[in-house]
Amino acid sequence: MRHVASQLAAHIDGRLAPASSQQIQEHLRTCERCQAEYVEVKQGMEWMDRLPLIEAPASLWTSIEAGLPHHQAPRRIPWAWLATAAAAMFAFAAYWLLAPAKAPTWEVTRTENSTQRISRIAPGQWIETSARSRATIKVGAIGSLDLKPNTRVEVIATQPGEHRVALAHGEIHASISAPPRLFFVDTPSGTAIDLGCEYDLKTAADGSGLLQVSKGWVQFEWNGLESLVPAGASCQIRAHAGPGIPYFDDAPESLKLALDQGALEKILSESRVRDTLSLWHLLSRVDADARGRVFDRIAALTPVPQGVSREQALQLDPDTLKRWREDLAWTW
C-alpha cells in the first residue's frame, strides 16, 4: 500500500469509511514514515485545541447595522397613517395586478479597443461580442460571467432563485459564489448547473463543446444524462447528445483518447486511482457485461466501501452509486 500521509487528518477525525480507515491502520503498523507523520498531524491538532474562541467586539454590530440597506429595516407603520396607507394600497392594487412584475436587470460592461461601455441587460435580451470585443455580465449579487470574443448569450432569468442564461455559441468564463443550483447556463446540448464554482464553457453553433472546471463542481445535464465535473477536470459536450464522460486534465493522453473513442479495454487499462472519476461515470453508460468489468477495475484501484455491493452497483441502484461516488471523491 502506498503512503497515507494525505489521509491522516481524515483518519484521525474519523471521517473515512471503516474499510479505508482499517487499511490506514494496518499501513501505520508497518510504515515508520507514516507513523511519524501521524504523530505530527495529531500534535498539530492538539496544538489547535489551545486556541480560544475570540469574542467579536460589541461595537461591531453597530457598524454592520449602519451598513445595512435602509429598506431592510422592519417597517413600523404608525396607526395614524394606516388609513392613508390602506387607501394607497387600493389605489395601486389595480396597477400591480395588471402590470407584469419587472425582472431585475444585470450590469454589462463591454470592452472594445480599450474602451469600456456600461449598460443593463434584461431577460429576453441578447448580448453578442465580435472578434475584437469582450463583455462581462454581473450576475445579480452572486458572481460574474465573462464573454470571450465571438460569443452570443441570451439572458433568460434574473430572479434571486434562478439566474439563467443561454449560450448560443462562443466561450464564457463563469465565477459564482452562491449556494448550489442558483446559476444555470443552457446550451444546445444541455445545461450547466453551478454547484458553487468557477468554470469555462465553450459551445459551437452545432452544440458540441467543452466544459473545464477550475473551482468547485459543475453538473451538466441533458435529457436525464448527467455528468458531475470537479475542479481540475473537463467534460466534452457532444452535439445534441449531452455530456461525455468527465476526465481529469492531468489524465494520460491515451486515456482521454480512449474515452473519446469509447475504447473500453484501453480505458480500463490506462485508468489511475484518480480516474475513477471517469470509471464511475462509465458504470451507468455501458451495457451490463461491460459494467461488471468497470466495477472490477474500480475495485482493483481502490477498496470498495462498506454498503456498496457489486450486485446493487451493477443494477445502478442510485443510493449505492451515490455512496460509492462520495467515497471515491476522496481520490478526485
Add this chain to the structure above:
Amino acid sequence: MNGREVSREVIEACRAGDRDAFRTLYEIHKDRVYSIAFYFFNGNSEAAADVTQQVFLKLMTSISQFRGDADFSTWLYRLVVNTCVDSARKHKPASDGPLETLAAPEDHEGAYARTQTANSVRAAVSTLPPKFRIAVLLRYFDDLSYEQMAEALHCSMGTVASRLSRGHKLLAERLKAMAGGKGKS
C-alpha cells in the same frame, strides 16, 4: 435545535428584511467568524473586524439568493473563506498591523501559561500558507463535514483531507522549531 443551527424561520425572516432575525443570525455566528479571521490575520483585530463586517453585510444583502435546500453553514463559510483571501491580498502583512495578544491574568500562573501557549500557536498558525491556514481554522472553529469544507474551500474532499494533514503537520513542525529557538536563546 442547538445554538449554531439556523432555523428556516430565521432565514425566511431575514429574507423578508427582518433586522431582528438578522441580529439573531449574527449573534449565533459572530464569534466563530471573528475568530477565524482573527487567527487568519495573526491576531490583527482590525482586519478581523473588517472581515466579519464584510461577511455579514454580504450575507444580508444576498440572503434572498439563499434557498432552504442548500446548506447555510457551507454558504456562510464560503463567504468567510473568500473574504479572508480577498482581504489578505489587500492588507499589509499581518506582522505590520496592530497585533493583539491574548490577555493573560498575571496573578494566575496556569492561566498565564495557557495564554502564552495560545499566543505561540496563533503565531505559528499565521506562518502557514493561506490555503492550509484557512482549512485548519475552518476545521477547528466549526463542526463542518469534510464535504461542507470542500464546498466552502472550492476543492474536493480529498484536497481538504490533504490540506488538513499537511497544515497540522506544518503547525507541529513550526511550534517545535519555535520552542527549539527559545531554548537556544
